Structures are given as C-alpha cells and as structure tokens.
Amino acid sequence: MLHRGQPVTVAEALPLLLRVERKRTMLAPVLGCARKPRLHPVEGMSEQPSLDWSHCPLDLLGLPPVAAVRGLSRLADVSPLDGWPTRYSAWAVAGVMALRREG
Numbered sequence: 001m002l003h004r005g006q007p008v009t010v011a012e013a014l015p016l017l018l019r020v021e022r023k024r025t026m027l028a029p030v031l032g033c034a035r036k037p038r039l040h041p042v043e044g045m046s047e048q049p050s051l052d053w054s055h056c057p058l059d060l061l062g063l064p065p066v067a068a069v070r071g072l073s074r075l076a077d078v079s080p081l082d083g084w085p086t087r088y089s090a091w092a093v094a095g096v097m098a099l100r101r102e103g
Contacts (some may be wrong), residue, residue, distance in 0.1 A: 002054035004046075010065045011094030015102045017066070020050055020057045031056050038062075069095035 001008060003016060020027060028034065031042060031051070039059045045051040053060065060066065072088075073096045075081060085093040 001060055004049060004052045009094070010063075010069065010091055011098045013060065014066065014069065014095055014098045016050065017057050017061050018099070018102045021061055024058055027051070028058060031058060033058055065091070065095070068092065069099060072096055073099050 001013060003013060008016075031045075032040065033056060036056070039055045042051060042053050042056055045053075051057065069092060072081070072092055076084070076096065081088070
C-alpha cells in the first residue's frame with residue numbers, strides 16, 4: 001500500500017487509517033465506496049494528505065494484517081499474551097503498539 005506515493009508498513013499505516021476510520025460515515029461517499037469495488041483506487045485526493053492512498057483507506061482497514069493486529073490487541077486486553085513481545089513477529093508488535101498509541 002502507498003500513502004502519499006510512498007510505501008508504508010501496516011504499523012506505519014494503522015494510526016493514519018484509524019484517524020480516517022473515525023470519519024467513516026462522512027468519508028465513504030467522498031471516496032465512492034458505495035459504487036466502487038473493494039480496494040478501489042483513490043484518485044484526486046493528493047490535496048488531502050489523510051486520504052491520499054493507493055487504495056481506499058476504509059477498505060485497507062479490512063485487510064487481514066490489520067484485522068490480525070486488532071484481534072491481538074483485543075486479546076491482550078483480556079489476558080497477558082504468552083511470550084509477548086519476543087515470540088511475535090515484529091510487524092505484529094509494531095502494529096499493536098501503534099494501535100495502543102492511537103488508543
């Protein structure tokens with residue numbers, strides 16, 4: 001995925017995507033989500049940095065790595081994670097930490 005023309009990791013993208021998600025109801029019509037397929041390209045949003053993604057940011061929130069990070073964070077809310085953080089992949093740890101910072 002690209003944000004503002006640059007490749008980003010899940011951990012880097014997550015805080016930015018969460019800010020967009022807070023405005024989902026307002027932004028879905030602007031991004032054309034109702035009439036376009038899932039993971040549709042976003043065009044003409046370069047003047048709006050938060051919306052300047054290669055694919056719809058609202059769709060990106062549904063990708064498996066994002067869902068995995070969110071699920072892992074929810075599990076950590078319930079009980080300590082065995083082997084945290086050393087037994088988890090770096091992207092998952094970074095993603096959970098980014099999610100926690102955005103809170």
